Amino acid sequence: MTNTPPVCNYEGSDYQTTFWEQGGRAYEDKAEEFALRRMLPPAGNLLLELGAGAGRNTPRYTAYNRIILLDYSRTQLQQARAKLGDSPRYTYVAADIYRLPFRTALFDGATMIRTLHHMADAPQALAQVRRILAPGANFILEFANKHNLKAMLRHALRQQTWSPYTLDPVEFAALNFDFHPQAVRGWLQAQGFAVQKTLTVSHFRLGILKRSLPPSLLAALDSLFQPTGALFQLTPSVFVQATLPAPSAPLPPPPASALELFQCPSCGASPLQEQPGFLLCPSCLSQWAYQDGIYDFRQPA
Numbered sequence: 001m002t003n004t005p006p007v008c009n010y011e012g013s014d015y016q017t018t019f020w021e022q023g024g025r026a027y028e029d030k031a032e033e034f035a036l037r038r039m040l041p042p043a044g045n046l047l048l049e050l051g052a053g054a055g056r057n058t059p060r061y062t063a064y065n066r067i068i069l070l071d072y073s074r075t076q077l078q079q080a081r082a083k084l085g086d087s088p089r090y091t092y093v094a095a096d097i098y099r100l101p102f103r104t105a106l107f108d109g110a111t112m113i114r115t116l117h118h119m120a121d122a123p124q125a126l127a128q129v130r131r132i133l134a135p136g137a138n139f140i141l142e143f144a145n146k147h148n149l150k151a152m153l154r155h156a157l158r159q160q161t162w163s164p165y166t167l168d169p170v171e172f173a174a175l176n177f178d179f180h181p182q183a184v185r186g187w188l189q190a191q192g193f194a195v196q197k198t199l200t201v202s203h204f205r206l207g208i209l210k211r212s213l214p215p216s217l218l219a220a221l222d223s224l225f226q227p228t229g230a231l232f233q234l235t236p237s238v239f240v241q242a243t244l245p246a247p248s249a250p251l252p253p254p255p256a257s258a259l260e261l262f263q264c265p266s267c268g269a270s271p272l273q274e275q276p277g278f279l280l281c282p283s284c285l286s287q288w289a290y291q292d293g294i295y296d297f298r299q300p301a
C-alpha cells in the first residue's frame with residue numbers, strides 16, 4: 001500500500017446538521033447552487049462527486065444519468081443514502097481521494113466542493129482526479145481562497161502571521177487549508193485541464209449582512225457578483241470549471257454495472273470479482289467490503 005497524506009476524518013460527524021441545517025448557512029448553500037448551475041453541462045453520463053458528504057449538493061446534478069458519491073466517511077455516506085435512497089442512479093463508495101478505486105478515464109464529470117481544503121497534498125489529489133476523468137470531461141472544483149479580503153485586512157493590521165499573497169497553502173486548522181487561486185490554476189494546468197470559468201462565491205459572508213438580509217436576497221446578489229471571478233478573486237470561496245481536451249475518437253459507452261467501475265486501489269487490477277459481501281481483487285487478493293449499500297475501499301476487509 002502506498003503512503004498517502006492523512007485524511008480529515010468525518011466519521012460520526014454531525015457536519016450536515018450543525019454546519020448547514022442549524023448553522024445559519026442558507027445563504028452560502030443557495031449561492032453555491034447558483035454557481036453550480038452556471039458550471040454544470042446540459043447533459044452528462046457518469047459523475048463522480050468527490051467528498052460528497054451527506055449529499056447536500058447531489059440533487060443539483062440533474063444533468064447526469066448516474067452519480068457516484070465518494071467520501072472517506074462511511075457515516076456521511078449513510079446520511080446521503082438515507083436522503084437519496086437506493087436506485088441505479090446512485091452508487092455509494094467509501095474511499096480515499098488519494099487512492100481512487102476507479103478505472104482510468106471513466107467519468108465524463110466530477111465535482112469536488114468544500115473538499116480540496118482538507119487535502120494536505122492538493123496536487124496529488126488533483127492528479128488522482130485527472131486519472132479517472134475521460135477526455136473532454138467537465139470538472140467543477142471549489143476551494144477555500146487564502147487571497148480573500150478579510151485575510152488581506154488582517155494581514156495589513158498585523159493580526160495574522162501568514163501572507164495571503166504567497167502561493168503556498170496555509171493550514172489554518174489541522175488538515176484545513178486555504179489556497180491561492182493562482183496556485184490552484186497552476187496545479188490544474190499541470191494536469192492538462194483548461195480552466196473555462198472562475199466564479200467567486202460568498203461575497204457577503206458577514207454576520208451583520210446575514211442577520212439583516214434574507215438568505216435568498218443575499219444569494220441573488222451574490223450570484224450577480226459571481227462572474228467577477230473571471231477578473232479577480234477576493235472571496236473566501238472560489239469555484240473553477242475546468243475541462244480536459246476533447247476526445248479524438250468516440251468514447252466507449254458508460255459501464256452497465258457497478259462492478260465495471262472499479263479497480264483495486266491497492267494494486268490497480270480490474271475487474272474485481274463479486275463475492276457475497278465483498279469484491280475480490282484477483283491479483284493481490286484484497287477483499288473490499290460491500291455492506292448496507294456502500295462499497296468500502298478504505299482498508300481491505
Ligand SMILES: C[S@@+](CC[C@H](N)C(=O)[O-])C[C@H]1O[C@@H](n2cnc3c(N)ncnc32)[C@H](O)[C@@H]1O
Pocket residue numbers: 006007008009010011015050051052053054055056057070071072073076095096097098112113114115118
Ligand atoms: C466539508 S465536507 C463537504 C461535504 C460536501 N461536499 C458539501 O459541500 O456539503 C468535506 C468532506 O470531504 C470528505 N473527505 C475529506 N478528506 C477526504 C479524503 N481524503 N477522501 C475522501 N473524502 C474526504 C469528508 O469526509 C467530508 O465529508
